[in-house]
Amino acid sequence: MAHLDSHDLPLSTVSAKAAALYRDGVDMMLSAWPGAAEALDAAIAADPDFALAHAARARLHALRAEPREAEARIAVAAAKAAANGSTRENNHIAVLRLAIAGQSREALTEALAHADRWPRDRIILGLPLGAFGLFAFSGMIDHNQAKAALCARHQAAFPEDDWWFLTYHGWSLAENGEVSRGRAMLEHAIELRRENANGVHGLAHALFEGGAGESAGALIADWLPDYDRSGVLHGHLAWHAALAALERGDAASALVLYTDRVQPSVSLGMPINIVSDAASLLWRIQAYGHGVPDCLWQDAASYARRAFPKAGHAFVDPHMAMLEAATGDSAALGQRIATLDEMCASGTLSAGAVVPAICRAAMAFANENYSACARILEPLAAEAARIGGSNAQREIVEDMLLIALMRADETKKARVLLDRRLHRRPSPRDTRWRAELAS
The missing domain is CATH 1.25.40.10 (Tetratricopeptide repeat domain)
Structure with missing residues (x-):
């Protein structure tokens, strides 16, 4: 047989x-x-x-x-x-x-x-599925739609209680705007198989998309203790919990989560997660007006240089640029931008000009040239999806633009962007920022 x-x-x-x-x-x-x-x-x-x-x-x-x-x-x-x-x-x-x-x-x-x-x-x-799948890293601007469509195409091949298909179909729907439907699928997937880190990960994204940061934090706090630190998503799920803490304005808890579970010296995750999680979380904490010890920046930058010694990864390069800008490594950042420009000119960088643009914006932001940062990002803001990753991961680019607008006294533009974000995804942090701009 x-x-x-x-x-x-x-x-x-x-x-x-x-x-x-x-x-x-x-x-x-x-x-x-x-x-x-x-x-x-x-x-x-x-x-x-x-x-x-x-x-x-x-x-x-x-x-x-x-x-x-x-x-x-x-x-x-x-x-x-x-x-x-x-x-x-x-x-x-x-x-x-x-x-x-x-x-x-x-x-x-x-x-x-x-x-x-x-x-x-x-x-x-x-x-092709997931934040780091072939669709996400294809350079497509509409990869969220492509993932949802692929799952819909093959839904009939799977039973209604298939935990794996529910995980990826639900996550794809949530990223593509069908948050309630996607969340229900992901919750069912976890009921069917609790030992499913990808399901919890997808649900954390669905909760983020629905503006339910507190629920995401509670989910991870309840589930993560049963997931061994050797699990490849352990550090990344802690990153999601740290984002939830930042949403409610608790930078201290976010930094504790980072030092205990996310930073390169303690995480056993995939290098792409370790680098992007470290760069984006530290950048957010500092950009939101909180202190980040220099040693954490330096340790993250040192790990990133070893993990990704060459430029040319559309998702990784913007995060490398954040680390290089924050640590003052202008020579490395300048060389990265030059290499990416050459790749764009030769057509070998699928995501295109948005990648070196984000790197330039990070340099301008770190140098407190907020007007320049905003000028770089504004015309390309809609193109950020081309770098891949998830909506939650890419929000760092929009955050950079928003904070640059606020610090450059571009109040009207900042209000428009905040109103658009709040319509798309309710956020306690954005609500606080909108109130500050209105006062």
Whole structure:
């Protein structure tokens, strides 16, 4: 009898034990739960010729920013599948190989085609989804809509009680403006599988989109103690709790969360999360008028330089620029901007001119040249979505513009922007700022 994955897709393995371990490992990987690596390694030990187990291990290496290990493992997977894998398994591995090799445009095209044939192949359907998925990092301005549309396209392939699909469909809807519907799906996903860090993460975003910062903070405070610090989203979920604290004006609690759970020396998360969380949270705290110890800036900048030594990542570069601007490393920031300008000119930066523009704005803001910062960001504010990430992560760019307008005495423009934000998403912080401008 053929062994199946958790969604009834055949697996080319002769070992029932390997198949069971694979199912467990994939579920843990897709829920960002600790133990996935151990389960997949055990599946490979039970059947060294099990191609998809090698492929899932490669995907996990890629998620943990271990490119050499990912490339080596996906090559093994391809060789195993060529010998004994099905058409689906060979195609699955080919798509992952493109993604791991950094061929994002080709990977997106092939992932969408694969999903049309095998929509319940969750690892491949998941590649375009999420804040750091292939849609988000495509340079598209409407990637939120694309994610919601992809989920709608394949909704019929999943049962109503599928925790994984509910997680990503709900999150995609919430990011795309259907907050109530998305929140309900995410809450149901967590009811079905509490050991689902991605579900809690998606729900935190839905609560942010609905202006329910207090509820987001309470959710994370209740759930995070049961999530081991080795969990890849532990530090990032604490970042969400810190944002909720800042929403209510409690910068001290936000800074405690940062030092205890978010900063590079304590977080075991993905480097892209560690760098962006550190830069954006410290920047917010300082921009909102609170003190940030210099050592925290320096430690974050030092880690970021090691993690991302080269410019060219549309989401990472603006955060690197914040760290370089805040620590006064004008030489590094100037070189980053020059490199990004060259990439824009050559057409090799998919997100385009908005990336170096945000970097220039960060430099102007740090130098207290608020009028210049506003002049840079105003015409490109609507383009910020091209850098990828989530709405909550990208709000730092709009915050920079708003605070620059207020400090440059551009009161009328600041009011217009605040009114638009409050209409889109109620926020205690924005309400306070609007009252200050009205007085």
